[in-house]
Amino acid sequence: MLEKPDAADLLATAREVVLKELLPALPPEKTFAARMVANAIAIALREASADTAALPAMDLVALSREIREGAHDPGTPRHAATLAFLRDHARLRASVSAPKALG
Known part of the structure; x- marks a missing residue:
């Protein structure tokens, strides 16, 4: 494994930023797109850790x-x-x- 933060850590941090910092600041017509991005990141994280x-x-x-x-x-x-x-x-x-x- 490479040093921390690894790819999973970076993706988790990016998802958290999208949900907690960007989403609340977006106009209502952009929230769906931001949630789609956060969901895609969550899927990528689960896929990367799938056995x-x-x-x-x-x-x-x-x-x-x-x-x-x-x-x-x-x-x-x-x-x-x-x-x-x-x-x-x-x-x-x-x-x-x-x-x-x-x-």
Whole structure:
């Protein structure tokens, strides 16, 4: 790791500045844009800290093609592993983009 502040610290500080210092000073018609920026920073922070190592490396384009071809249908040898991967992948994506959806 590089010395502090690292990228995550800088992003967190930038988000805090947007929300606490800039947003209150903006005219009402600009607050939505400022909240979008703050939300994008929060998503970037969650993505940077997401534990992608827990998921096996997978070519999603190839996997999609194989699913369409029926190679992972119920009853096939790869079905259970593919189902587990897709659930874990969806959970990881939701934890980054919409963590409130996970409860």
